Amino acid sequence: MTDQVNFGDELVSPAEKTRRVGAVFSSVARRYDMMNDLMSGGMHRLWKDRFVNRVKPLAGEDILDMAGGTGDIAFRMAKRGANITVSDINADMLAVGEERARQRGLTGLTWKVQNAEKLTFADGRFDAYTIVFGIRNVTDIPAALREAHRVLKRGGRFYCMEFSSSDWPGFATLYDAWASNMIPRIGKVVADDEESYRYLVESIRRFPRPEAFRKMVADAGFVRAAAEPMLGGLVTIHSGWKI
Template identity: 55%
Template sequence: MQAGRTSRGDEAAETHFGYATVPLGEKQSRVDEVFHKVAGRYDLMNDLMSAGLHRAWKEALVSTLRPPSRRPWRHLDVAGGTGDIAFRVLEAAGPQAHVTVLDINPDMLAVGEARAPARFAGQLDFVEGNAESLPYPAGGFDAYTIAFGIRNVPRIDLALSEAYRVLRRGGRFLCLEFSHVDVPILDAVYDAYSFTAVPALGKAVTGDGEPYRYLVESIRKFPRPAAFSAMIREAGFGRVTDRPMSGGIVRLHSAWKL
């Protein structure tokens, strides 16, 4: 497994793992363990937790992306091990499109490879790698997506810088991520559901509710939309926007390498 870039400063730094404070260098291994536990039921739990809404959110991402149908086009989907975004992109794209799914967790990649439709042979590959240090040259991709994954990256600024580096000039960055509900009453209902029902559901389906408690806590620790947009701009991107969906439960962040 490819390691993220570290420095002496990193060795002493701390970050959050859900609501816990942990050494920065330990977060990735803890996140890996979470996804090792949930990989086999990951997509099923997405359906159950969101009442199927995650499908509409992902379709909105692909509709916004608008992959071309009549020219070669290279797409990188990061933290998309089970292939859920990649398959949708290839359904919408033409026969000259190619999607690389990159994920740091081999268990998630194994699920995606097993699910991959035979009709996408030659248009799809699965690669184990780290969002903080992508194993690709600069300017090699037309688009970069990451769905419900960037909040699990220990060094989000490095991941954004790498996204910018591997995109060609004019390339598109799209990030789908949980956010902060901004509708009165719905925010209280959402909090109650997240902290009680989601871990209980996770335990019933997978036998372990703790990974889902972490996932809920990680949503609350993720930067607010304006702060995350500022991070995207600091990485070099332009035309940075975000669109709330389902009352702010999710946001679609969009940017371009100009």
């Protein structure tokens, strides 16, 4: 890793980025899903349904949902009978997810505080690894991808959904202007936290384009690495297999 990494548009040390990202998600944890609705016009729910349909969780499978936080993806997969371990570096996000699971009467999920760059799980532990809107917040993304590969069984599958910039010229310009100006203001009004939502917008802008990230997935050892862009790449489902 280099001596400095991006925290949004600011250069900081790797340790400082990890600390600041933790502070961001501790701050927004209680209102995270409501903010997702406001920022996406509710579309994140459709994207997540599509994502889980791509993963195709099966009854009895062991799946690691990394950066699973408030449980949105885990709940969808658990309903199909898979055994889900929900992991997140942020204990506050996990606490929200556990409370939501109790409210829904969902049992059988395992909740673990984990750093995606240094997982404590054994080699070949899981049938699938999922991470949704989380990998761009990881300090050392290649390390996290290598860990995802390590903890998967042979034949295991990797699925990631993440924001980036759209390549639809008119839409890209409009979305960037709206996101830069409105999302921090919404964060101020709804969550009393303008700066955290400013960081989230900046982190989306700086995340690699779909083809560049597809190559990173392949470089981590996954075969058949693929990218399925939506809205010109604003949101992309990435996948790969361990053989």
